Amino acid sequence: MAIHYRTCPFCEATCGLEVETQGRDVVSVRGDEQDVLSYGFICPKAFGLKQLHEDPDRLTTPLIRRDGELVEATWDEAFDEIDRRLTPLLAEHGRNAVAVYIGNPNAHNLSSLAYGPVWLRALGTQNIYSASTVDQMPKQVSAGLMFGTMLSVPVPDVDRTDHLLILGANPLVSNGSLLTAPDMRGRLRRIRERGGKVVVVDPRRTRTADEADEHHFIRPGTDALLLAAMACTLVEEDLVDPGRLLEHTNGLEQVTALVRDFTPELVADSCAIAAEEIRRMARELAAAPQAAVYARIGTCTQEFGTLASWLVDVLNVLTGNLDREGGAMFPLAAAGQRNASGTPGSGKGARLGRWHSRVRGLPEAYGELPVACLAEEIETPGEGQVRALVTVAGNPVVSTPNAERLEGAIEGLDFMLAVDIYVNETTRHADVVLPGPEPLEKSHYDLALYQLAVRNVANYSPPVFERSGPAEWEVFLRLAGVLAGQGPNADGAALDDLVISTFVQREVGDPGSRVAGREPAELLEALEPRRGPERVLDFMLRVGPYGDGFGAEPEGLTLDVLERSPHGVDLGPHRERVPEVLRTPSGMIELAPEAILADADRLHGAVARELNGGLVLIGRRQLRSNNSWMHNLPALVKGKDRCTLHVHPDDAERLGLEDGGRAVVSSAAGQIEAPVELTDGIMPGVVSIPHGWGHGAPGVKMGVASRHAGVNSNVLADESQVDPLSGNAVLNGIPVEVRAAVAVAERVAAPA
Ligand SMILES: Nc1nc2c(c(=O)[nH]1)N[C@H]1C(S)=C(S)[C@@H](COP(=O)(O)OP(=O)(O)OC[C@H]3O[C@@H](n4cnc5c(=O)[nH]c(N)nc54)[C@H](O)[C@@H]3O)O[C@H]1N2
Ligand SMILES: Nc1nc2c(c(=O)[nH]1)N[C@H]1C(S)=C(S)[C@@H](COP(=O)(O)OP(=O)(O)OC[C@H]3O[C@@H](n4cnc5c(=O)[nH]c(N)nc54)[C@H](O)[C@@H]3O)O[C@H]1N2
Ligand code: SF4
Ligand SMILES: [Mo]
Numbered sequence: 087m088a089i090h091y092r093t094c095p096f097c098e099a100t101c102g103l104e105v106e107t108q109g110r111d112v113v114s115v116r117g118d119e120q121d122v123l124s125y126g127f128i129c130p131k132a133f134g135l136k137q138l139h140e141d142p143d144r145l146t147t148p149l150i151r152r153d154g155e156l157v158e159a160t161w162d163e164a165f166d167e168i169d170r171r172l173t174p175l176l177a178e179h180g181r182n183a184v185a186v187y188i189g190n191p192n193a194h195n196l197s198s199l200a201y202g203p204v205w206l207r208a209l210g211t212q213n214i215y216s217a218s219t220v221d222q223m224p225k226q227v228s229a230g231l232m233f234g235t236m237l238s239v240p241v242p243d244v245d246r247t248d249h250l251l252i253l254g255a256n257p258l259v260s261n262g263s264l265l266t267a268p269d270m271r272g273r274l275r276r277i278r279e280r281g282g283k284v285v286v287v288d289p290r291r292t293r294t295a296d297e298a299d300e301h302h303f304i305r306p307g308t309d310a311l312l313l314a315a316m317a318c319t320l321v322e323e324d325l326v327d328p329g330r331l332l333e334h335t336n337g338l339e340q341v342t343a344l345v346r347d348f349t350p351e352l353v354a355d356s357c358a359i360a361a362e363e364i365r366r367m368a369r370e371l372a373a374a375p376q377a378a379v380y381a382r383i384g385t386c387t388q389e390f391g392t393l394a395s396w397l398v399d400v401l402n403v404l405t406g407n408l409d410r411e412g413g414a415m416f417p418l419a420a421a422g423q424r425n426a427s428g429t430p431g432s433g434k435g436a437r438l439g440r441w442h443s444r445v446r447g448l449p450e451a452y453g454e455l456p457v458a459c460l461a462e463e464i465e466t467p468g469e470g471q472v473r474a475l476v477t478v479a480g481n482p483v484v485s486t487p488n489a490e491r492l493e494g495a496i497e498g499l500d501f502m503l504a505v506d507i508y509v510n511e512t513t514r515h516a517d518v519v520l521p522g523p524e525p526l527e528k529s530h531y532d533l534a535l536y537q538l539a540v541r542n543v544a545n546y547s548p549p550v551f552e553r554s555g556p557a558e559w560e561v562f563l564r565l566a567g568v569l570a571g572q573g574p575n576a577d578g579a580a581l582d583d584l585v586i587s588t589f590v591q592r593e594v595g596d597p598g599s600r601v602a603g604r605e606p607a608e609l610l611e612a613l614e615p616r617r618g619p620e621r622v623l624d625f626m627l628r629v630g631p632y633g634d635g636f637g638a639e640p641e642g643l644t645l646d647v648l649e650r651s652p653h654g655v656d657l658g659p660h661r662e663r664v665p666e667v668l669r670t671p672s673g674m675i676e677l678a679p680e681a682i683l684a685d686a687d688r689l690h691g692a693v694a695r696e697l698n699g700g701l702v703l704i705g706r707r708q709l710r711s712n713n714s715w716m717h718n719l720p721a722l723v724k725g726k727d728r729c730t731l732h733v734h735p736d737d738a739e740r741l742g743l744e745d746g747g748r749a750v751v752s753s754a755a756g757q758i759e760a761p762v763e764l765t766d767g768i769m770p771g772v773v774s775i776p777h778g779w780g781h782g783a784p785g786v787k788m789g790v791a792s793r794h795a796g797v798n799s800n801v802l803a804d805e806s807q808v809d810p811l812s813g814n815a816v817l818n819g820i821p822v823e824v825r826a827a828v829a830v831a832e833r834v835a836a837p838a
Contacts, residue, residue, distance in 0.1 A: 091118050091652035092547030093532060095194045095525045096131045096712055099124065099261040099268040100532050102545065102653060103132055110551060112136040112526070122654035123543045124268035129261055130710050130722065137719040138524055143788050144507050145521035146554060156509060156519060156785075161556060164518050165564060165574035171501045171517065172568060175474055182444075185213035185460065185472040189480025190221070190713060197558035198478065199422070199533045200622040204585055205566040212441050212450070213472055215457040220486050221383070222264055223812040224391030227451055230436025231679035232399060233416075234669025235424040236452050237537045239264050240399060240414035242378035243660055244273045244540050247412040248282035249374030251367070253309050253398070254384020254818075258293035260707045263382045266532070267540035271297060283374070285367065287312065287359075288384060289704055290732070290774060291767040302367075303769035306702050307819035308357040309381065310390035310689055312364060313397035314348035315357075319368035320404050321346055327372070329406035334665045337678025341400055344678075344686055348693075356693055358769070372405050376412025384704070387817040391809035393689055396682050403677055408664070415660035416667045419536040420544040420633070420643055421626035425667050429598040433669030438681075444470045448813045456813025457486045458805045464495035474501040479522065483512040484714040484780055487803035487815045488755045505561065508718065509787035511780065511798075522558055526550040531623055531648075544632075545654030546623070546645060559618050579617075586610065586621050593629055600635040609636055620645060632657055685811055701737065703751065703802060703820040706774045714778035717791035729779040729796025730763035733824070734770045738762065741824055748827035751775070753820050756801040759827050773824060775799040777817070 087108055094101045102121020106113040115135050119126035138144060148164035149156040159167075175183060186206065192198035206214065218226070226236040233240075242250055244267055255263065257270040267273060274284050274297045284298040287309070295301035304312060320326050321342045328335060350361035357364075371377050379401045385394040399408065407413030418426055425433075439449035443459040445466045455463075460482065463472045475496065483493045496502065496515045504516035513519050530547040556564075560578055563585075567576020590606045593599050601609060612628075613621050624645035627633050634642030648655060670676050710722040717723050731749050733741075743749055745764040750757060751773070760775055768774055780798025781791040800817070807816035 087113070090550045092550065093530050093545050094128065094132050094135070095191075095530055096134060096716070097261050098263050098266050098535050098538070100266055100535050100539070100545070101128050101132065101268045103128065103135065105135065105526070105550060107550060112139050118653060120653040122545065122656040123266075123539065123541060127269035127272070131712060131716065133721055134716055134719045135525060137721055139526055141718060143718055144524060145509065145519065147521065149509070149519040151517045156514075156516070162574070164520060165568065167518050168503055168565070169568045169574040172474060172503070173571070175500060176569070179473055180470070181210040182212050182470045183473045184209060184211050185215060185463065185475050186211065187457065187460070187475065187477045187480045187482050188214070188216040189478060189485075190217040191479040193534045194532065195479070195558065196529060196531045196533060196619045196623065197562065200619045201559040201562040201585070202478070204581070205562045205569060208566040208569040212455070213463060214454045215460050216454055217457070217480060217485060218454065219456040219458065219813055220387065220815045220817060222386055223451055223814040224386045224809050225264060225395040227392050227436070227438065227812040228396035228399065228682065230438065230452070231682060232396065232676050233425070233667065234433050234435050236436065237423070237534070238416065238425045238667065238669065239538060240402060240408055241265055241417055241538055241540060241660075242380040243376075243412050243415045244270075244277070244378075245659070247277060247376050247378050248280070249371060249377035250274070250277055250282070251285045251287070251371060251377070251379045252294060252298070253287040253379070253381040254386070255380065255382030256288070256292040256294045256707060258297060259709050264538050265380065265382075265540065266535045266538050270294070273540075274298070283370065289769045289772045290706060302359050302363065305356060305358045306384075306704050306772060307388045307390065308353070308692070309385045309388070310393040310397055311348060311353040311692065312357045312359060313394060313401060314345050314689065315350040315353045315364045316368035316371065317341070317345040317397065317400055317404055318348050319350060319365045320372055323369070325369065325372040326404045327406045328403050329410070331403055331406065331408055331664060331675065334668070334675055335403060335677050336672060336674040337676060340678035340683060344683060347690070352693055371401065376410060377405060377407050378402065378412070378414045380414070384818055386814060388819050389807065389809060389816050390689060390692070391814045392682060392811035393685055400677060403675065409662050411660070416663040417537055417539050417660060418542055418631055418657075418663065419539070420542070420657060421536075421623065421630045422533045423537050423630075425669050426631050427598065428596060428669070430666040431668055432671060432673035435669065435671045448808065451812055456808055456815070457482060458808050458813065458815045460486070461488065461492040461495040461805060464499060473499060475499055476503045477512055477516075478505040481510055481512045481714045484778060484798055484800060487800055487807070487817065488805040489780075489798050489800040490756055491805065505558075508715065509785070510715065511783050511786060514783065514785040520561055521555065523553055523555060527553045528557065529619065533623075533626075541659055542657035543654050544627070544643065544648060544657060546648035548649070557618065582617060586613065586625065589622060589625055599629060600633070600638060601629055604636065612636055616645070681811060701771055701773055701822050701824055703753070703799070703822045704772055704774050704818040705777045705799060706732070708776050711776070711778060717779070717781060717794055718788040720790055723790060723794040727761060727794070727796070729760065729776060731760040731824070732763055732765050732768045732774040734768050734772070735764050735766060736770045737773070738764050742826050743824070749824050750827045751802060751822050751824050753802040753804060753822045755804040758797045758799070758801050760797050773822065
């Protein structure tokens, strides 16, 4: 028997787990009560760690397509095949002929975060796509424009606030996003216990709404109007008070001038929230001693994603709550944070629009293009056409808009490589599949998510089990070798040395760094004998804000310290970081970025738009689910069918739908059929289907998931609809028609 403490890799909450093992068996998974952030909290998905370990469908060897079938192969055979197929394709058609799709689990993966950029640089394509453009890209664009880096995302100081306004997020189910904060139920309850208030704005009465003092239904896609009207109220009623932020903020006048037009009376009908309620919400936000506005998926994956994301922080600034204890604050992570490196207080600013997608001309953001463009880039002939695809831990056929079109496009590719743990809806089309190790076979450190944590912490987990195959970082380096033209057997150790040398060189050459001007060889020596992601992490920790600075601060953080701290290290609550945190060229908070102001015209158009009374579709997340990929774990799919269409009883009556019956849902993009579940927890005029389902396709090797297939809601999402500033797909507020399905028996009986 052995006990291992490790961070759960399944969502952004980063809970501490206590995993009991016997040999190579997982005996139990519990919450780690001593974890510095989660104190024993876990959700039902944590147990998935055991079932994932035991899952016979999880891939352990590479697969190569031979005569149409994916068959098992050795690593050498797989890399030979990749080299044989990709190298000539790159030579003939150029770098952009290969597209990449990076899926969500990469954000939780130290190997990917440290070594992903290495093979992407070796590939050198502009066709990089990821789950970010069906997710948080609007927030990254607004944060980048306002504060200077894509992860300069203010996080609500939930543990100290008196007033929390939540829009389009359901952290009691999702366990938080762009907000690393395990046990949100406990944290929300404590706000109320200390006399504070929680307000939720959501077209559904969610579990989070049930824990709140107040819930408002809102018409999907109208959050920017609501937030603008709240800002308008602050201006009209002389409640604007940015406090100490004033001297660090540009553009206050432009913003106040802009929001004046969006009176609560103007937007009330569009939002379906009464003007007087909007005014009260604004007044209460302004009156609270410390308040924060927080918004997530519902406000990002919609037509005004960037405007809504921006207005959230506009409200935080106008009420003086940005960078204030109990307001919305900037975390200071131990490693890898862009807004904590370089010169404090200014920088290059957000890098956006440096190139555009070939077919639709949508702008790049932080080096990637909108995934809503991927299908057309594959289908459209001409110079720069995408002919090959590499997916890493992603399932775009289920997760991205107009799933059927993308799947058809993928079928037409010359070559596809997938790095994944399953043969699923996407990877079944691959020519080569390389298995990733299971979570328990790899180390873990949340480089990305600690940059969004409610409290500054650092926690490292070593692997529990010895690896049965190569580590992911070794796979990425071997791939980099192929892409750099070094063939399938490049010297991985030498490449790894090059990676760390590059990190060290860059850091010692940065005048703002703690190790500026130091001798690279000395730092490299101090990192011995570590290799791979551990060496990179140790380096990042040591040059980071709490680090030992390679001797400068002997008590400071190193990977050694984290290895001696299995429950993590607490680095304290957030502290004020403006102006040091800013990386805008001006060194100011840019409250009125030009690109965003220019988009406000579109918002005026939205007010004027006729409300046609039609139905719109939104999604919803489910506790025992993780996007598209945990449905093969029996504990997470047991019980009744969860992939249902939520319909309000009033709509159901009008449409002739019955609870438990079936409905046909159609949109501009496609049509699906789903079981109906009546609930008054959804606002009239809105229906909801969870995403991530639709598993029954031939060739998918996920036995359990195929028996709980559900339907793919992204068949209905229209890839032509994006938030123009970020290119993010519109996945909420999709116009749909709903009618009762004709039962199979009736269909058969009816004359043709
Ligand atoms: N159990 C579980 N946890 C997860 C995931 C999962 O699949 N399952 N996925 C993870 C991932 S990748 C992410 S990004 C996070 C997301 O985390 P959250 O954003 O908290 O996730 P959702 O539950 O999708 O919450 C979105 C809410 O927005 C509402 N909504 C839809 N349209 C609108 C709108 O126009 N306006 C407003 N105001 N609300 C709207 C929906 O009803 C829903 O309640 O969750 C993560 N955690
Ligand atoms: N309609 C609608 N669509 C949505 C959303 C929505 O709210 N509504 N949400 C969007 C959001 S927020 C997100 S993040 C995306 C997610 O979009 P994706 O990232 O494309 O989808 P996931 O379901 O997270 O797929 C993860 C893939 O990684 C594999 N995998 C899991 N763990 C590992 C590992 O350790 N190593 C390797 N190599 N592979 C692994 C799984 O088998 C699976 O194929 O979906 C988006 N799509
Ligand atoms: S809330 Fe997230 S991190 Fe915590 S146990 Fe559940 S899946 Fe894991
Ligand atoms: Mo996500």
